[in-house]
Amino acid sequence: MKRLFMIRHCHAEGQHKDSPLTKQGIKQSKRLSNFIEQSSFFIDRIITSPYLRARESIKPYAENNNLLIQIDHRLQERLLSEAPIDDWMDVLEKSFSDRDFRLPGGESSNDALSRSIQVVNELMQDESSENAAIVTHGNLLAILLGEFQEDFGYEHWKTITNPDVYMIEKSNAGFTVKRLWDNSI
Numbered sequence: 509m510k511r512l513f514m515i516r517h518c519h520a521e522g523q524h525k526d527s528p529l530t531k532q533g534i535k536q537s538k539r540l541s542n543f544i545e546q547s548s549f550f551i552d553r554i555i556t557s558p559y560l561r562a563r564e565s566i567k568p569y570a571e572n573n574n575l576l577i578q579i580d581h582r583l584q585e586r587l588l589s590e591a592p593i594d595d596w597m598d599v600l601e602k603s604f605s606d607r608d609f610r611l612p613g614g615e616s617s618n619d620a621l622s623r624s625i626q627v628v629n630e631l632m633q634d635e636s637s638e639n640a641a642i643v644t645h646g647n648l649l650a651i652l653l654g655e656f657q658e659d660f661g662y663e664h665w666k667t668i669t670n671p672d673v674y675m676i677e678k679s680n681a682g683f684t685v686k687r688l689w690d691n692s693i
């Protein structure tokens with residue numbers, strides 16, 4: 509694999525694993541498909557979070573291009589806490605500055621990274637794919653991007669949109685991270 513597209517899902521009804529896309533999100537998923545098709549890169553392999561909003565976001569592109577959507581539980585959203593929390597933004601901020609910080613029943617940033625980076629590493633080894641995509645969630649996306657761009661943290665997380673598309677490109681000098689999505693699309 510030469511390039512990895514990291515995609516956050518389109519606008520959804522909620523946070524439950526079975527929350528569908530909104531009407532706006534369904535339109536966005538079609539725009540996302542056109543956007544990828546009009547780019548100079550043909551995405552030839554797709555792995556998504558099992559959550560419905562992630563699968564639905566890439567469905568138009570996958571159908572138009574006869575691609576299978578592979579589902580991988582390691583791409584599901586990071587579980588911040590087992591119990592509901594009111595101050596989740598503060599907790600999230602702390603989890604970016606202390607990557608081992610973990611609430612009861614939840615995952616630290618490093619916990620979420622260690623499961624999700626396995627998918628990325630497996631794709632990196634896949635020589636049958638030139639341009640692969642993962643479709644995931646805001647928090648997990650920010651954690652993964654931090655592996656390729658050191659300063660990518662809480663402030664960057666706040667700027668991630670629904671949908672969003674980042675491209676990681678391999679070169680002799682290492683990896684470059686580029687945001688491709690344009691909100692005006």
Ligand SMILES: O=C(O)[C@H](O)COP(=O)(O)O
Pocket residue numbers: 516517523585644645646647648
């Ligand atoms: O951190 C986030 O962005 C929230 O967990 C929202 O997740 P989402 O990308 O599935 O909406």
